[in-house]
Amino acid sequence: MSCILRTHHLTKRYGETAVVNDVNMTVKAGDIYGFLGANGAGKTTTLRLITGLIRPSAGDIELFGAPVLGNKKKVLERIGSIIEHPGFYLNLNAKDNLEIHRRLMGMGNKECIDDILAAVGLLDAKKQAVKNYSLGMKQRLGIARALLHHPELLILDEPTTGLDPGGIKEIRQLFLELANKRGITFLISSHLLSEIEQLANKIGIIHKGSLLEEIDRETLRKKTRHYIEIKVTDERKAAFILEQKLATTDYVAAGSGVLRVYEHLEQPDRISFTLANNGVGVKEMVLSGDSLEDYFLKLTGGERFA
Ligand SMILES: Nc1ncnc2c1ncn2[C@@H]1O[C@H](COP(=O)(O)OP(=O)(O)OP(=O)(O)O)[C@@H](O)[C@H]1O
Ligand SMILES: [Mg+2]
Structure with a gap:
């Protein structure tokens, strides 16, 4: 997959403090990249640098494979963003707001506005004054405006702030749809672990200005899976019994007589009983694995996100 965004040792200092410190991040085409960090971690500053x-x-x-320096206009044209609060003419409706923006920016044709309003689910509300919009509707309108020039990459700073759980779910759905139907790549910041985990296929964790880790959701899920760790008298025989008697396929042999079993978590007694009945001694048995929350706490040295 081609690289849409890459930063090299990106740093921003205010006085003595590096609020973004040597950040190397990579966003690939088609990614929904979740940029996760606590308040003050450096998310907004990083996104402001990128845009x-x-x-x-x-x-x-x-x-898009070219250094921003020297190509600023050309590359930034391919990006849509909401970093600061988007300002609207509150007495005007959604359609007129977008039309003004379109003309100001000298973009596209008029017809594309209804398409965009439909894409963000505001077509039915397009004649309503924006002052009567809910927060979720305003967010959608902001996204519509950022989409107006058909960007390939959308950069959104905490787009679900202030929304209720229903609104968050709707916006999440919208992003997934835009990613799937229009092939838009997303870079979205958030301080909410649960939100990012449900949306992003790749997660970058920023803490005190440093990018601690970039991780695929699948790898993260594997790392945060729970399992039963069993120390047995005969590892090979135990594996054979698990497969034959309990139809277990999801396990790994961790060496030194230890097996990690990712199934039957609710029935550890069934495992020990079956092993013992088939001549394998169980020396130790313990339920292990970090929760997602634990994983991030370890990574950030014990500090929570939210
Ligand atoms: N213009 C500035 N001058 C001095 N310090 C700044 C400036 N802009 C940001 N900072 C500092 O940089 C740090 C990172 O701020 P930033 O806004 O990037 O964090 P954030 O991750 O977006 O936080 P939040 O979740 O609260 O939005 C903070 O300590 C902030 O006070
Ligand atoms: Mg911020």
């Missing part, structure tokens, strides 16, 4: 709102103190940014 050219502020300049790095050190390091550089590559967008």
Whole structure:
């Protein structure tokens, strides 16, 4: 997959403090990249750097395979973003707001506005004054505006802030639809672990200005799976019995007589009983594995996200 965004040693200092510190992040085409970090971690600053709102103190940014420096206009045209609160003309309706923006930016034709309003689920509300919109509707309108010039990459800073669980779910659905139907790549920041985990296929964790880890959701899920760890007298025989008698396929032999079984978590007694009945002694048995929350706590040295 081609690289949409790559930062090299990206750094932003304010005075003595590096609020973004040597960040190397990679977003590939088709990614929904979740940029996760606590308040003050450096998310907004990083996104402002990427979208050219502020300049790095050190390091550089590559967008669509080209350095931003020297190609700023050309590459930024391919990005849509909501980083600051989008301002609207509150007395005007959604359609007129988008039309003004379209003309100001000298973009596309008029007809595309209804398409975009339909894509974000606002077509039925397009004649309603924006001042009567709910927060969720305003977010959708902001997204519509960011989509108006058909960007390939959408950069959104905490787009679900202030929404209730229903609104968050709807926006999540919208992002997935835009990613699947329009092939848009997303870079979305959040301080909510659960939200990012449900949406992103790749997660970058920023903490005190440093990117601690970039991890695929699948790898993260594997790392945070629970299992029963069993120390047995005969590892090979135990594996054979698990497969034959309990139809277990989801296990690994961890060496030194230890098996990790990812199934039957609710019935450890069934495992020990079956092994013992078939001549394998169980020396130890313990339910193990980090929860997602534990995993992040370890990574950030015990500090919570939210
Ligand atoms: N213009 C500035 N001058 C000085 N310090 C700044 C400036 N902008 C941001 N900072 C500092 O940089 C750090 C990171 O801020 P940033 O807004 O990037 O964090 P964030 O991860 O977006 O946090 P939040 O979740 O609260 O939005 C904070 O300590 C903030 O005070
Ligand atoms: Mg922020």
